[in-house]
Amino acid sequence: MARFACLLMIGLLLLAGCKSATQGGTSTALSGVDLVNMTSDMAAKIGSDAEVNAAYAKKGPLKIVVMPVVNNLRAEVIPRGAAYAFTGRVRVLLSRHAPDRFTWIMNRDAFYDLRSRERELQIDAGPSPDTVQPEYALTATFSSLGDENIKRREQFYVCVFELTNLQDRTLLWSGSYEIQKTTVRGFLD
């Protein structure tokens, strides 16, 4: 009887050991951890950059429009939400830590999207971006070298963030974040 119980227990443990489709495995896609690390790094670099601080000292708060990430990744997609999240979090961190130095202006697409949902979300989208002229744009372009075969999938990411002067197209600040991700294909993959 003890043996039977033992075998039954092993069988149940085996079944319990099955992870769900989203719990198991590893992915080469950028994750929430990358989002936090990358945006924290970029926000810290922008906040402490000498040229950015000099521009603030000269002109006062910098009026910045935030753009979604441009996807130049090989064989990867960046859904709309994630495309805004990467630059959006940099904005949130900077507006929290240096509220006096930056004035953030919503980009046109995001504004009109928000305005179309004003009633649903019960929020005020604020003044149109057309009434406020931004001086700088915070952009991000993600590129990667990727490959996949029967044994593994690899991506080497270079994520470039830039603060560009919209008047003269000069680069006020630029920073990049690099990360390599590899996932090994399992027996039943």
Added chain:
Amino acid sequence: MFCIGHRFSQMAQIYTDEKPHAKDAITRLSYLCTSVLICVICGLFSAGCQQNKTYSKGSAAVRDYYDGDFARAIQKLEPLSQKTDENYVLNNLRLGSAALTAYSLNESEAAFLRAWEVINAGGVNSGGRSVAAVWIDEKLKIWKGEPYERAMASFYLGLVYYIQRDYNNARGAFENALFKLRDYADPDKKSSDYAEQESTFVLAHLMLGRTYLRLGRDDLANESFGLARQLQPRLSQLADPGAHEGSNVLLVVDFGYGPKKVTDYDGAIVGFAPTPATVGRLPAPRVIVNDAEYPLAGLGEPTIDTIAMAQDRRWQSIDTIRTVKTTVGTGLIAAGAGYGIYKGAKGDFEAQDAAIVAALIGAGAVLKATSQADTRQWEMVPRTVYLLPLKLPPGTHDITVSFPEMSNLQQSWVGLVAPAEGDATYYMRMNRWWPGPWQWPPAPVTIHPPEQKRE
């Protein structure tokens, strides 16, 4: 099996009454056999029943889809697509297809994306799932589809982005579709296999070329179209950049049904039916724009044939395991039966022999029962996809796509918009029961209230 066990118990009782010293050995053996059998049967039931439940719900939704009730199909698939069980990818692909056909693009994108994330991940089935899939039921593994299904999943995700004019993401998805067919190829024998396998999925090269044109990368577009022409010379006109440069309407037409997964050798060996040799050739479409035939002039070529692509399925380790299990299972059953017959013929069939026969046959039956191949598949995959780039005057048009060779199978849309700049892409799933005419833009999908269970 239970009859054998019962008979065995009766005989063992008689035997041990006569020879008490053998009682321990027989008791141990009977406990072991019974424990193993019960354990396996419990495992099969607990796992198999759960799996069948979600799978059959998904299959019911597929029937609704083919009945033309997209709303009901979506309603059934939505909750299933959130369950992160072994059918998670499959149900999301089904939902993606149903939502795409109903032009519920946000839902389609989300569903295809959920499936894509798991398809692209590695080690999803590691640990307990691998062991369970090997020893209990292959259907316990998280289904990720055959390479051609994975490629189609990436293609449809790309198409959803392309329809929404999100060309960067469309490019990424089409590139990924090309990766998926490398699953067939051995990376150590790159040169020959890669070219051969990618040639069957020229559809992604074509869409990639068109996407690059929209992104203003004519150099890369020419490269993609050139590769498509090189791989499939019969598509030379469709892969001509000139056919796409001035095109302001793209019709993406899904035709026919993909291959069906079938089993052989007591359900242990998986294959696909029909084969290219047993099906007719793919027909040529006709396009009628505002009651006048549009000159396709070589553009109406089928881009892929999933029936042919499926035949390239690579033999996997799990196939070997199943085959070995069913062969050994058959051998054990035969050995058990043979042993019993031999002993019976000799006239010295005793209780131990009954135990041996029962154990051999039982073990063989269990091995055979657990060696059934996984026949889950994405039922919405078409046999082929036609890409029809049209150059139409800006404005609205009534467009019909028909297949005269297929008893005039057709689908009509009223009021399709041809833009003055850029392009508009329209997806059509050919089905005898959905001839239309459908009005553009399609009405949003109305989800029926859930059915009340009768007391």
